[in-house]
Amino acid sequence: MARLVESRAIDVLCLQEIKARPDHVPTAALAEMGLVHQALHTMPGYNGVGIFSRLPLEDSTPFDWCDRVDCRHLRTRVAGFTLHCLYIPAGGDIPDPEENPRFRHKLAFFDALTDWFDRTLDPDMPAMVVGDFNVAPLETDVWDHRKMRGVVSHTPVEVAKLGALQASGPWIDAMRRFVPPEEKLFTWWSYRAKxxxxxxxxxxxxxxxxxxxxVDRLRGLEVMDDTRDWTPPSDHVPVIVHIDPPTKG
Known part of the structure; x- marks a missing residue:
């Protein structure tokens, strides 16, 4: 993490799947890196999200969905916009809500979040949502669309749920503002690949x-796939978006 923060002089760092009690998160070390403003929503062993920033955070608020306290959603205000850090359930291996409770929970989580954004989000206000959504929606978001259609993360029902969530904003896919939809774009590679x-x-x-x-403050995108070779590696790689500071007026 230190290597990442120092190599890119990151202003705001959003983490998902922290899997630790708040007192086990290296908050002091992150503060020494300059990320002195911090917000956490974590639990031992599972899930967990966090926002760490050089810039002041305001009104940091945790949210839980589907009558579970599972620490997957954190909201704050920073740099003139509202920021949501989100970790959507993976959903297990079987893409059937009747056979697989984890997949059923994933779909219900999408429904709850979509309804909430639809009721509360003002599209005229600057906002951003980032995180591990555990869905690859486009054909070019997976290595093989035909083979992946029956695999959790790219099934038609998940793609539809993610589409409904995006429409609830309406949210704009910032990554695809810089990488055309017809081009392959990945952020995750399985550990199983040699x-x-x-x-x-x-x-x-x-x-x-x-x-x-x-949208007008977006200036660039970086998918740090070289970090997949770092030791120890993560199956996810960092995604960085560059935005302009808020205009003064």
């Missing part, structure tokens, strides 16, 4: 969305 670069069986599970009011 040579992940050679096989390149990736998926785009990590996303950055913005409201129309924030």
């Amino acid at each position: 040579d992940w670069r050679l096989t390149n069986r990736g998926r785009r599970l990590d996303h950055i969305w913005v409201t129309p009011a924030l």
